[in-house]
Amino acid sequence: MKLTAGAVITEPGNAAQNKTGSWRTFRPAVDTKKCTGCGLCSVYCPEPAISKGKPAKIDYDYCKGCGICANECPFHAIAMVPEGEG
Amino acid sequence: MKQTLTGDEAAAIAAKLARVKVISAYPITPQTIVVERLSEFVANGELDAEFIKVESEHSALSACVGAAAAGARAFTATSSQGLMLMSEILFVASGMRLPIVMANANRALSAPLSIWCDWGDSMAVRDCGWVQLYCENNQEVLDLTLQAFLVAESLSLPVMVCFDGFILSHTTEPVDVPKQREVDKFLPPYKPRYVLDPKKPVTMGPMGVPEYYEEFKCMQQEAMRAAKEKLVKVGNEFGKRFGRRYKLIERYHSDDADVILLTMGSLSSSAKELIDRYRARGEKVGLVKVRSFRPFPVRELIDALEHAKAVAILEKDISLGSAGALFIDTAAAFINVEKAPLMLDFICGLGGRDVETLQIKEAIRAAARAAESGEVRKAVRWLGLREKLVGLRV
Secondary structure, three states, rough: OOHHHHHHHOOOHHHHOOHHHOOOEEEEOOOOOOOOOOOHHHHHHOOOOOOOOOEEOOOOOOOOOOHHHHHHOOOOEEEEEOOOOO | OOEOHHHHHHHHHHHOOOOOEEEEEOOOOOOOHHHHHHHHHOOOOOEEEEEEEEHHHHHHHHHHHHHOOOOOOEEEEEOOHHHHHHHHHHHHHHHHOOOEEEEEEEEOOOOOOOOOOOHHOOOOOOOOOEEEEEEEHHHHHHHHHHHHHHHHHOOOOOEEEEOOOOOOOOOEEEEEEOOOOEEEEEEOOOOOOOOOOOOOEOOOOOOOOOOOOOHHHHHHHHHHHHHHHHHHHHHHHHHHHHHOOOEEEEEEOOOOEEEEEEOOOHHHHHHHHOOOOHHHHOOOEEEEOEEEEEOHHHHHHHHHHHHOEEEEEEOOOOOOOOOHHHHHHHHHHHHHHHOOEEEEEEEEOHHOOHHHOHHHHHHHHHHHHHHOOOOOOOOOOEEOOOHHHOOOOO
């Protein structure tokens, strides 16, 4: 990749080229027993790095660890675990 | 055709001849006439452009950023406090590599409040990534503004054309105004590299994370380096077409001079008259004028000054706590040169103080004494200071 003058990004949607998983200090961990597969977490995920399913599937290459999913889950099925633990 | 024009009018006519598409500016003394004239040109149909009225200089330059991003040739003008209010967007414009051209009628900064000339405004933003050209007279205001568009657009660098407030902005001089069709041949319509267009979406002004930011600054620095060559090339081309050739610096009886005055802007005119008198008496005194302060012409200044015994730098600015900006950069230019002249910095003409012949003579005398003795006891001095008022001997 060669940079453009003035940092103009000419290719729409190229954010996917930058994996942002390394930004994370806390990792969302899905409790497969509690998850109902409602998909609300995937709606709220700003990245978006969660796909709807039972259980919800998190793409750790892009998840920044913001914790919104854990906060929004009506079944408390997502816990934020420090990276490198558990 | 020759017309009698003020510096402000010369800048406005240059922008009109450049067929600018968007003008956004906020009136401030001593620049006001630039935008007054341009708004007249737009209102009476002489110029097909959008004149965007704004509530501040911050917005004026922001509107120019938007216009340039959309592919329009954009122009603004300001002075002093207005330039300070623009300062945030100055860096945005250069970082986004938008070739905006600005006329800056140099005016001192508050406080104390002053509407009169010095270079404190443009010098305060000398690191903002804009090319900075300083004009000696109203002809240069017109000529350099026209050249500014060509340089800006070919390198995606914004250009600030600086001229001394009142001394040039409000003083009438004969100015040769080129014909529109000749200017059209010199300056083709702006062809932007990237344009904001919903049909072909791009992102402009994204975040520069640590992995990329430094590279973009390096690219700006490279563009500035390329601007040296481009300014000379465009100055030559302009000379071929209009009979007035421009370089990064101008040498005036300096090639064999032992003592050289180094200055910029309208101070050069007064100094040249004095140099003529010294030369008539057979004294080896010369002048070098810096036209392009950014990019700073390091190599050219070494060539022009290295043979001299002493250089007296005359400048209407001071980097408080250090020295004048022209002195700082000229001294730095010689840092790895074996044979450097002695250098003396003379701060003068701040806040509209007249710089009289007597004072320039004083600077030349001090430089001649340094050349003779081989030492500089005080490198930074004030010229024309009313010492009693500050209770100091400087």
